[in-house]
Amino acid sequence: MTSAKARALSGIQPTHDSFHLGNVLGAINQWVALQESHDAFYCVVDLHALTVEVEPALLRKRSLVSFAQLIALGIDPQKSTLFMQSHVPAHNQLGWVMECLTGFGEAGRMTQFKDKSAKNGTDRTVVGLFTYPMLQAADILLYQPQYVPVGEDQRQHIELTRDLSQRFNARFGETFIVPEGYILKSGAKINDLQEPTAKMSKSSASQAGVIEILDTPESNMKKFKSAMTDAGREVKFDEKEKPGISNLLSIHSAISGTSIDAIVSEFDGKGYGDFKGAVGEVVVEYLKPIRARTLELLEDSGELTRLMKAGAEKANAVASETIAKTYEAMGLIARG
Ligand code: TRP
Numbered sequence: 001m002t003s004a005k006a007r008a009l010s011g012i013q014p015t016h017d018s019f020h021l022g023n024v025l026g027a028i029n030q031w032v033a034l035q036e037s038h039d040a041f042y043c044v045v046d047l048h049a050l051t052v053e054v055e056p057a058l059l060r061k062r063s064l065v066s067f068a069q070l071i072a073l074g075i076d077p078q079k080s081t082l083f084m085q086s087h088v089p090a091h092n093q094l095g096w097v098m099e100c101l102t103g104f105g106e107a108g109r110m111t112q113f114k115d116k117s118a119k120n121g122t123d124r125t126v127v128g129l130f131t132y133p134m135l136q137a138a139d140i141l142l143y144q145p146q147y148v149p150v151g152e153d154q155r156q157h158i159e160l161t162r163d164l165s166q167r168f169n170a171r172f173g174e175t176f177i178v179p180e181g182y183i184l185k186s187g188a189k190i191n192d193l194q195e196p197t198a199k200m201s202k203s204s205a206s207q208a209g210v211i212e213i214l215d216t217p218e219s220n221m222k223k224f225k226s227a228m229t230d231a232g233r234e235v236k237f238d239e240k241e242k243p244g245i246s247n248l249l250s251i252h253s254a255i256s257g258t259s260i261d262a263i264v265s266e267f268d269g270k271g272y273g274d275f276k277g278a279v280g281e282v283v284v285e286y287l288k289p290i291r292a293r294t295l296e297l298l299e300d301s302g303e304l305t306r307l308m309k310a311g312a313e314k315a316n317a318v319a320s321e322t323i324a325k326t327y328e329a330m331g332l333i334a335r336g
Helices: 021-037 056-072 090-099 104-108 111-120 127-141 152-172 217-225 243-256 260-266 272-299 301-330
Strands: 007-012 039-044 081-084 147-150 180-183
Touching (some): 007 127, 021 039, 021 147, 039 056, 056 081, 056 272, 056 301, 081 301, 090 127, 090 301, 104 111, 104 127, 127 152, 147 152, 152 180, 217 272, 243 260, 243 272
Parallel strands (some): 007 147, 039 081, 147 180
């Protein structure tokens, strides 16, 4: 069962039809590595996805696809606890507790909330977006993890989680482990193929620069062949002068494990066209089995349901213990 390994927890939203290469090389591959050395909990945060407009059929599909992709990418349900957030009611229970611990002004200072609500206006901003960070704090604190592997953009949410856990412990007695962000370093910072100075992102204006792992090999190959390159013709790593080529070098290196220097010498004297084709080849070959495994899992809904259920059971066992402890510490009467 659970060993003396440090615990890690992270979550990903099921808001898109496919993960993209930036998710994989930037975060998920590191989740896969962490499950070897840590007692890892990973969840598809479907409740958080309710803060954007909900299309039921789409949410259902994307939740299943997200879960299947995590397995196809190497999250092993035997090693990690992989589950759907909505399958563990304690997330909502602890979320409420966290809301009652957070100041209104404090929540209003969260930059992601400020940005999104400023963009859409307060009437089109749901309260769930405001309380999103408190639900995220609950996701984390329920499992008492030491580490939360996330991208740089989550730093403020992790800070809030740390503050809330310390606040709770100070008021009601030691209950939560104060987790640390394990900010995933740019070992693989993957940029958009068409706009190579911007992060590859699900929300980028055009999909032409985003490599989706479930897209067909042909379509992905095409995106590589038409990737934006830079002035000059030499394949060389120089993020300032050659952001396009440098991004392609990073992608190749992250997948092939070949050093950037070695790739550069391999393409010495060859043109951008050859290079783009070669990077496309490396990526497409890498994604083929991942895509195939995802599609295979999606065909087998019985297996997916079974895996989800097993994950939810493991997660519930831990979470219900934490929620009982939390309620007790706050003076709520146990049901008995
Ligand atoms: N807010 C995170 C994101 O957008 C997703 C998330 C929700 C999460 N709950 C979490 C990440 C708990 C880590 C831990 O990426």
